[in-house]
Amino acid sequence: MAENEFSESHRVVYYETDDTGHLTLAMLINLFVLVSEDQNAALKLTTDDIHSLGVGWVVTQYHLQVDKLPQIGDQVTLKTRATAFNKYFAYREYWLLDTEGNQLAYGEGIWVTMSYATRKIATIPAAIMAPYGTEPVKRLPRLPRPEKVDQTATSVAKPYTVRYFDIDENGHVNNAHYFDWMLDTLPAEWLRQHQPVDVRIRFENEVKYGHQVTSEVAHSHATTTQHTVKIGATIAVLATIDWQPRR
Amino acid sequence: MAENEFSESHRVVYYETDDTGHLTLAMLINLFVLVSEDQNAALKLTTDDIHSLGVGWVVTQYHLQVDKLPQIGDQVTLKTRATAFNKYFAYREYWLLDTEGNQLAYGEGIWVTMSYATRKIATIPAAIMAPYGTEPVKRLPRLPRPEKVDQTATSVAKPYTVRYFDIDENGHVNNAHYFDWMLDTLPAEWLRQHQPVDVRIRFENEVKYGHQVTSEVAHSHATTTQHTVKIGATIAVLATIDWQPRR
Numbered sequence: 001m002a003e004n005e006f007s008e009s010h011r012v013v014y015y016e017t018d019d020t021g022h023l024t025l026a027m028l029i030n031l032f033v034l035v036s037e038d039q040n041a042a043l044k045l046t047t048d049d050i051h052s053l054g055v056g057w058v059v060t061q062y063h064l065q066v067d068k069l070p071q072i073g074d075q076v077t078l079k080t081r082a083t084a085f086n087k088y089f090a091y092r093e094y095w096l097l098d099t100e101g102n103q104l105a106y107g108e109g110i111w112v113t114m115s116y117a118t119r120k121i122a123t124i125p126a127a128i129m130a131p132y133g134t135e136p137v138k139r140l141p142r143l144p145r146p147e148k149v150d151q152t153a154t155s156v157a158k159p160y161t162v163r164y165f166d167i168d169e170n171g172h173v174n175n176a177h178y179f180d181w182m183l184d185t186l187p188a189e190w191l192r193q194h195q196p197v198d199v200r201i202r203f204e205n206e207v208k209y210g211h212q213v214t215s216e217v218a219h220s221h222a223t224t225t226q227h228t229v230k231i232g233a234t235i236a237v238l239a240t241i242d243w244q245p246r247r
Numbered sequence: 248m249a250e251n252e253f254s255e256s257h258r259v260v261y262y263e264t265d266d267t268g269h270l271t272l273a274m275l276i277n278l279f280v281l282v283s284e285d286q287n288a289a290l291k292l293t294t295d296d297i298h299s300l301g302v303g304w305v306v307t308q309y310h311l312q313v314d315k316l317p318q319i320g321d322q323v324t325l326k327t328r329a330t331a332f333n334k335y336f337a338y339r340e341y342w343l344l345d346t347e348g349n350q351l352a353y354g355e356g357i358w359v360t361m362s363y364a365t366r367k368i369a370t371i372p373a374a375i376m377a378p379y380g381t382e383p384v385k386r387l388p389r390l391p392r393p394e395k396v397d398q399t400a401t402s403v404a405k406p407y408t409v410r411y412f413d414i415d416e417n418g419h420v421n422n423a424h425y426f427d428w429m430l431d432t433l434p435a436e437w438l439r440q441h442q443p444v445d446v447r448i449r450f451e452n453e454v455k456y457g458h459q460v461t462s463e464v465a466h467s468h469a470t471t472t473q474h475t476v477k478i479g480a481t482i483a484v485l486a487t488i489d490w491q492p493r494r
């Protein structure tokens with residue numbers, strides 16, 4: 001495996017799945033973040049090491065493509081690659097594979113380092129990237145953006161209050177929880193009958209403990225949903241999800 | 248190991264912990280249920296096998312004693328024993344151990360089988376217990392009950408709506424989510440500074456998808472909290488938790 005790649009095995013267990021027994025999108029994101037944190041740890045880049053440089057990693061965008069969500073008891077492989085970076089952005093890829101190496105899901109993410117002092121994007125410290133053994137590049141791949149929200153479509157909105165247990169060690173809302181808020185606006189029966197196949201999501205503004213957010217959903221197509229998570233009038237997250245009927 | 252005992256190893260990962268990096272109570276319950284489901288599977292008692300008898304396991308009561316909650320990256324051992332049962336009740340024990348075999352947490356649970364047809368408690372089918380190799384007993388250990396709620400104490404109440412992703416494969420709210428609702432009523436700073444040491448919880452009535460519940464908390468002592476989760480005027484869950492300052 002290349003120096004900038006890392007993989008580990010994982011068993012899908014019951015609390016990672018929905019009531020149909022399939023891995024949830026929220027847990028898919030958790031597993032992708034897990035394998036990248038484990039890669040950092042293997043390269044002796046612990047969260048504490050990164051914090052000591054005065055910055056923390058923050059994701060700004062994901063693009064996920066889902067072939068098939070694994071089920072309770074399935075053994076899977078989580079794989080990631082720190083593919084490319086420039087002064088401000090890092091492009092990372094993720095794979096979820098079955099035991100034969102077939103792709104179950106693929107993800108791309110754009111990450112930035114945020115300064116704890118200014119809460120703004122900071123130049124990526126060289127010490128963070130050096131262990132990956134890759135050189136900076138001029139241009140990074142661009143991820144597809146969420147659709148522009150169709151203001152004429154009928155939408156459903158639900159309120160959610162950020163809970164203590166939504167917050168991770170970095171003091172942010174764990175990104176996976178956005179998926180719970182976004183998808184919970186869809187009817188249970190519809191969720192049981194459909195699986196996500198393509199997800200474009202952008203994180204625009206940080207959500208904090210105690211915030212009340214509104215999660216809005218509209219269908220731009222029978223099998224495409226547009227999601228907006230807002231704090232008051234401020235957009236926190238925008239996402240578009242393509243679905244297909246579960247086989 | 249005795250025929251009715253089972254254990255497995257587990258690594259505590261970031262999405263199982265709170266913002267102090269310690270395993271959450273909700274996840275402790277998830278892990279205890281996981282090791283008992285894995286024991287069932289090892290004895291060829293899958294969830295499907297149990298369902299085919301027209302019943303499902305439902306927990307009515309837990310008693311947890313916590314010595315020390317493990318942190319991100321810690322390797323732990325999950326252990327369980329199907330200790331004793333009679334016509335209607337099964338008594339199960341659980342342990343969370345560190346790599347040296349020291350106890351981190353201990354749990355006891357009382358389980359019943361609920362009939363899918365009547366939604367009432369059913370005689371435990373002999374086929375479910377036979378693989379454990381234990382004989383029925385007359386008397387089971389009694390677990391300590393939650394305190395009687397002090398109606399004169401000042402309480403705080405928060406509403407929670409049951410989400411699609413709170414429901415597990417059995418169509419019930421995953422029990423672990425009750426802990427999120429109960430503990431989220433306490434201030435974040437207080438939760439950061441205290442760890443639970445003793446938890447008595449009784450599940451009185453089933454909570455379903457779409458229900459709105461109210462989670463109420465009162466302090467009967469500086470380090471004892473009384474919790475009630477209600478659906479309207481109906482009590483769903485009662486619990487008492489003793490805490491100590493985190494060292």
